[in-house]
Amino acid sequence: LAKTTQPISMDSYEGQEVNITCSHNNIATNDYITWYQQFPSQGPRFIIQGYKTKVTNEVASLFIPADRKSSTLSLPRVSLSDTAVYYCLVGGGSYIPTFGRGTSLIVHP
Amino acid sequence: EAQVTQNPRYLITVTGKKLTVTCSQNMNHEYMSWYRQDPGLGLRQIYYSMNVEVTDKGDVPEGYKVSRKEKRNFPLILESPSPNQTSLYFCASSFGLAGGPGSYNEQFFGPGTRLTVL
Numbered sequence: 223l224a225k226t227t228q229p230i231s232m233d234s235y236e237g238q239e240v241n242i243t244c245s246h247n248n249i250a251t252n253d254y255i256t257w258y259q260q261f262p263s264q265g266p267r268f269i270i271q272g273y274k275t276k277v278t279n280e281v282a283s284l285f286i287p288a289d290r291k292s293s294t295l296s297l298p299r300v301s302l303s304d305t306a307v308y309y310c311l312v313g314g315g316s317y318i319p320t321f322g323r324g325t326s327l328i329v330h331p
Numbered sequence: 332e333a334q335v336t337q338n339p340r341y342l343i344t345v346t347g348k349k350l351t352v353t354c355s356q357n358m359n360h361e362y363m364s365w366y367r368q369d370p371g372l373g374l375r376q377i378y379y380s381m382n383v384e385v386t387d388k389g390d391v392p393e394g395y396k397v398s399r400k401e402k403r404n405f406p407l408i409l410e411s412p413s414p415n416q417t418s419l420y421f422c423a424s425s426f427g428l429a430g431g432p433g434s435y436n437e438q439f440f441g442p443g444t445r446l447t448v449l
Contacts, residue, residue: 256436265335265421265440266374309374314436320390321366321374 226310231326240297242325244310247291255286255293256319258309266309266321270295297327305329333358335441337422343447344412352407352444354422362427363405364389364438365397367418374421380405381427412448420444 228244246255254273258266270277272284272293283296297304307326313319335356344350356363364379366389376389380399394416396408405424409416423438 254436263419263443263445265423265443266438267440268437271436311436319436320376323371323373 226312226322228308228310228322228325230323231328233328233330234300235330236301237299240300240304240327240329242295242297242308242310242327243292244295245292246310246312249290249312253312253319254314255284255290256311256314257282257284257295258311258321260307260309260324262306269308300327300329302329302331333439335422335424335439337420337441337444339444340442341445343449345449346413347411350409350412350446352409352420352422352446354405354407354441355403356405356422356424356439357403358424358426358439359402360424360426360439361402362438363399363422363424365395365405365407366421366423367391367416368421368443369418377407377420412446414448416446417448418446420446 226244226246234240256271257269259269260266270282270284272286274286277284285294305328307324309321309324311319338353361382365377366374368374375391377395378389378397380386383399383402386397421443422441425438
């Protein structure tokens with residue numbers, strides 16, 4: 223199973239761009255990279271998924287370098303409502319990915 | 332509306348009193364799963380089910396049972412609850428495909444059940 227490592231916490235301010243990097247050195251060829259967002263006392267919510275290069279949707283962008291050993295979730299111009307825990311998951315090819323502890327992002331006014 | 336529902340949302344019980352937390356999804360998903368979340372430990376998987384009558388242990392299955400008699404329902408059973416099972420529980424579902432859109436990676440979560448065992 224591909225193990226992921228991401229920062230435990232991050233701080234930012236409203237209007238800034240936030241980049242959360244996740245390392246996954248032993249990612250398998252058929253693994254995908256997925257990010258979830260979780261607000262307090264709510265279930266996680268799927269944000270974005272990618273396999274390689276860059277993926278963008280209305281919420282975030284996901285940057286994946288050619289070696290796929292890391293990935294970066296980019297949140298443009300964060301607001302207070304982006305304060306949440308963000309999970310990086312790797313898998314989905316031949317096994318079900320598991321959640322770790324995530325990165326707690328706090329956005330300050 | 333596509334959703335995963337859980338009941339009850341809040342439950343306070345006593346040690347040893349059997350309880351069931353229900354989970355239902357209306358998206359015709361094959362894959363369903365139960366997680367527990369504790370402070371500082373993230374989400375840990377309890378049990379999962381790939382399809383009807385197919386269930387398997389996750390990372391922390393001790394003290395729990397599940398069943399999958401129908402595709403839409405995946406109840407979590409605590410035969411003899413203990414205080415260390417006090418936690419926030421989430422049910423999730425997905426199409427269960429391998430990789431890519433609609434895969435295990437894209438799970439839909441329920442609102443959670445906060446369980447307190449005294």
